Amino acid sequence: MFDDLRDLYQEVILDHGKNPRNFGRPAAFNRTARGDNPMCGDKIAIYLTVGEDGTIQDLHFDGRGCAISQASASLMTEILRGKSMKEAEALFGYFHDMCTKDEDEQGDHGSLDEDATDKLAVLSGVREFPMRVKCATLAWHTMNAALHGEATTSTENASF
Amino acid sequence: MSDLLNPTLGNAPYDVMRVRQDFPILTRLVHEKKGRAGKPLVYLDNGASAQKPRQVIDAMSHLLEHDYANVHRGVHFLSQRSTDLYEATRDKVATFLNAPSRENIVFTRNATEAFNLLANSWGGRFLQAGDAVIISWMEHHANIVPWQLLRDRIGITIKVVPVLDDGSLDMAAYEAMLTPEVKLVSIAHASNVLGTVNPAARIARLAHAKGILVAFDGSQAAVHQPVDVQAIDADFYIFTGHKLYGPTGIGVLYGRKELLDKMPPWQGGGDMISTVSFEKTTYREAPYRFEAGTPAIVEGVGLGAAIDYVTALGMDAIQAHEQRLLAYATHKLSEIEGLRIIGTAPDKAAIISFTMDGIHPHDIGTLLDRGGVAVRVGRHCAEPLMDRFGVGATARASFGLYNTEAEVDVLVEAVQACKAFFG
Ligand SMILES: Cc1ncc(COP(=O)(O)O)c(C=O)c1O
Numbered sequence: 001m002f003d004d005l006r007d008l009y010q011e012v013i014l015d016h017g018k019n020p021r022n023f024g025r026p027a028a029f030n031r032t033a034r035g036d037n038p039m040c041g042d043k044i045a046i047y048l049t050v051g052e053d054g055t056i057q058d059l060h061f062d063g064r065g066c067a068i069s070q071a072s073a074s075l076m077t078e079i080l081r082g083k084s085m086k087e088a089e090a091l092f093g094y095f096h097d098m099c100t101k102d103e104d105e106q107g108d109h110g111s112l113d114e115d116a117t118d119k120l121a122v123l124s125g126v127r128e129f130p131m132r133v134k135c136a137t138l139a140w141h142t143m144n145a146a147l148h149g150e151a152t153t154s155t156e157n158a159s160f
Numbered sequence: 161m162s163d164l165l166n167p168t169l170g171n172a173p174y175d176v177m178r179v180r181q182d183f184p185i186l187t188r189l190v191h192e193k194k195g196r197a198g199k200p201l202v203y204l205d206n207g208a209s210a211q212k213p214r215q216v217i218d219a220m221s222h223l224l225e226h227d228y229a230n231v232h233r234g235v236h237f238l239s240q241r242s243t244d245l246y247e248a249t250r251d252k253v254a255t256f257l258n259a260p261s262r263e264n265i266v267f268t269r270n271a272t273e274a275f276n277l278l279a280n281s282w283g284g285r286f287l288q289a290g291d292a293v294i295i296s297w298m299e300h301h302a303n304i305v306p307w308q309l310l311r312d313r314i315g316i317t318i319k320v321v322p323v324l325d326d327g328s329l330d331m332a333a334y335e336a337m338l339t340p341e342v343k344l345v346s347i348a349h350a351s352n353v354l355g356t357v358n359p360a361a362r363i364a365r366l367a368h369a370k371g372i373l374v375a376f377d378g379s380q381a382a383v384h385q386p387v388d389v390q391a392i393d394a395d396f397y398i399f400t401g402h403k404l405y406g407p408t409g410i411g412v413l414y415g416r417k418e419l420l421d422k423m424p425p426w427q428g429g430g431d432m433i434s435t436v437s438f439e440k441t442t443y444r445e446a447p448y449r450f451e452a453g454t455p456a457i458v459e460g461v462g463l464g465a466a467i468d469y470v471t472a473l474g475m476d477a478i479q480a481h482e483q484r485l486l487a488y489a490t491h492k493l494s495e496i497e498g499l500r501i502i503g504t505a506p507d508k509a510a511i512i513s514f515t516m517d518g519i520h521p522h523d524i525g526t527l528l529d530r531g532g533v534a535v536r537v538g539r540h541c542a543e544p545l546m547d548r549f550g551v552g553a554t555a556r557a558s559f560g561l562y563n564t565e566a567e568v569d570v571l572v573e574a575v576q577a578c579k580a581f582f583g
Binding site: 002004005008009014018038039040041042043064065066067068069070129131132135 | 196518519520521522523526527530531537538539543546552553577578581582
């Protein structure tokens with residue numbers, strides 16, 4: 001019945017959705033933000049430890065949401081550990097384009113860690129599901145808000 | 161279950177297959193793509209908005225093609241024609257609700273606007289700081305936020321009747337809340353999430369015994385069952401056209417005439433005035449005083465056709481049909497392990513909210529959609545209620561007069577497949 005849904009729900013996503021990595025509020029962190037998707041009720045919190053040199057030394061998340069939003073958050077925490085703020089922002093830009101734009105319209109985000117972009121590719125299926133894009137991008141918007149010291153973000157206010 | 165599957169209603173059986181032929185959209189396929197056959201549409205999102213029968217579509221097109229002009233202001237042929245057709249809907253709504261007169265019926269854009277009218281006009285005039293309005297935990301945001309805006313403006317308080325675990329209103333708590341500062345009870349006749357049909361007559365009787373007025377949000381009740389505003393003794397009753405198989409852009413506020421007569425206008429402009437000078441303007445009588453500017457003429461005519469349509473089928477017959485679907489679907493869904501139905505009150509409209517262990521409603525929605533089944537997922541504009549039941553969101557199947565038992569089977573099969581997919 002759902003054959004073509006495998007594009008959206010790849011095994012990796014189902015796995016991360018069921019067993020999210022870096023889940024839970026850590027004992028120590030120095031930046032945090034909460035994100036909310038009022039339409040579907042997803043809520044997420046991101047906890048960052050950013051070093052003095054601007055490197056993301058550690059990051060965790062908690063909250064609840066659909067398989068897509070949980071998997072996206074989980075993957076993000078794996079990808080961004082050890083990245084600089086600049087790299088994190090560039091990956092956010094890349095990921096955002098990947099979820100919302102056709103391949104030939106995606107912007108140039110500089111040279112990116114290929115390991116990271118390969119991992120993110122599993123979420124490219126959301127492009128075909130416009131109603132689900134916000135699920136995939138919520139964690140990234142929230143991470144970005146935390147990086148820039150905003151306490152809460154809502155996908156209602158974000159431009160997609 | 162077999163008696164549920166072979167209905168006979170009074171003398172004539174309700175012929176749902178015949179009814180379906182009136183709804184052009186029901187024959188379409190969804191998710192057709194090259195190399196992939198589409199799925200027949202199983203539309204179970206009637207609680208959000210219902211599909212329209214040919215009769216409504218035709219009435220609106222016919223107006224536009226033959227009879228359209230502005231209403232209430234022209235002396236010419238078409239203006240008269242348009243006015244007659246539009247105003248006929250006021251009579252139809254009055255009959256539909258068993259209102260004493262057409263003058264009880266105020267047209268609004270939707271239920272939301274009707275609540276804003278009530279809060280601004282009646283609330284603005286008759287409430288003051290320290291007065292209280294009672295709502296319930298199962299309200300749609302449309303019956304929460306207008307009162308909060310009023311609270312922030314003039315300092316009323318809002319009291320909230322709790323909901324029991326099965327989704328019934330806590331009537332004991334309600335009775336205890338009817339204290340002297342309470343001036344209005346504004347409560348859903350039926351819940352858009354739980355399906356609960358609240359005991360409207362009893363709610364009104366208890367309030368009236370203390371001299372308190374009652375308003376009902378009939379958005380989900382008027383579409384599923386006959387409503388008699390005099391029998392339940394409602395002071396105000398609100399519903400929205402697009403859930404009643406009519407178009408968007410038109411809703412209704414029923415009000416007792418002596419209340420409407422005392423309420424000030426809330427929006428100013430053309431159509432609602434008697435005389436205008438720069439020094440003093442006088443307003444028309446209710447209900448016209450509340451209808452500023454050119455109204456939704458085409459939509460008003462469409463709503464009239466929708467009421468004709470459901471009346472011809474019979475609200476009793478529609479209710480009986482939907483109750484059978486509700487019983488059948490509740491039974492079938494309850495058999496699925498890990499599925500939890502939120503809202504199991506004894507008196508329910510044909511609405512089933514549910515969650516599934518380990519599967520987020522949003523994912524359920526996407527999977528069912530691929531099976532052709534349209535349901536609503538999310539918070540249903542009732543966030544406090546979601547918190548009350550400890551869920552972030554639910555999936556909701558809401559049935560209409562054209563749904564069938566075979567469609568329930570498709571739903572159940574899709575839910576099972578969904579479980580297997582994520583299992
Ligand atoms: C119980 C209830 N009240 C009010 C509304 C608001 O209706 P509308 O958006 O047409 O104003 C709805 C519809 O979502 C509803 O279900």
